[in-house]
Amino acid sequence: MLEPLWGWPPPVLDPAGPYAEKVTVLAWALFAMGLLVTGVVIVALWVAIKGPPWIKSKLGGEKVVWIGGVAFPAVVLTILLVWGLTLTASLTQGITGKETRIRVTGEMWWFRVQYLGPNGEVILNDANEIHLPVGEPVVLELRSADVIHSFWVPHLSGKKDMIPGRKLFLRVQADKAGRYGGVCAEYCGGPHALMGFVAVAHERAAWEGWLAERHAAQAAAPAGPAMPGRRIFLESGCGACHRVAGTEANGLIGPDLTHVGSRLTLGAGILPNNHGTLMGWIGDSQSIKPGNRMPSYSMLPAEKLDAIADWLGRQK
Structure with missing residues (x-):
């Protein structure tokens, strides 16, 4: 069984693959460089305020300003830019057709x-x-x-x-x-x-099995064709925005619901997917995710919301 590893928001700097590893290495390098530069600036500021006159005069010289204020940042930032782009280039390489x-x-x-x-x-x-x-x-x-x-x-x-x-x-x-x-x-x-x-x-084998199951479910008639939830779903106009393969619902505005019963979450990752949350989302999504583009169906009685949620929950 797969263990849930996500959080809200998901944790960063915890790579689980080679591409995230490269981003993490780059992030730590930038953090370290930022701390180093901050330390140098603090030391220079302290010397400028508290240091002896002979050091102050050297820090205020034109040569130091050109080297420390122009040349050094230009060289360091250029090196970081080239190294960062090289390190992360593989993230956006073109398609080979094999992946x-x-x-x-x-x-x-x-x-x-x-x-x-x-x-x-x-x-x-x-x-x-x-x-x-x-x-x-x-x-x-x-x-x-x-x-x-x-x-x-x-x-x-x-x-x-x-x-x-x-x-x-x-x-x-x-x-x-x-x-x-x-x-x-x-x-x-x-x-x-x-x-x-x-x-x-x-x-790999489990992924291929998952894909085969989805293809088979999409080709077959939807679960519960005679269930009242299907009729209420269509009569309520849900099919104008959502698609369920094998039914008259062919809307393209909202998420495809052909396999909604198998999803882990609802509302774009914010709710666990179960019968109760599905009923709540259909009935009053605006109170859960204010401003989203799905209208609330609070006019439907609880028994109809229950029927729709029951039918949609069977769409695997």
């Missing part, structure tokens, strides 16, 4: 997830959750449907902005099975602070 490829689109305020085939075709739709094989690089194709977002799973890689009209790439890799939290790391208005997701890393 698992997942398209993640940032939307207000959730993540659309699409698994891609070898020719870039969409083979599976999901939301707010990515699944990847352990020990292998996975290429994320990052997009935005509205404003600038930023994709960040601190355990697995650095962060990358998601810019409207552009297609950017980021490599992630997990070296051990587990669940890793992610967030939108760029302020995008409204409930930005409640926009998260979960990355789940499986051993």
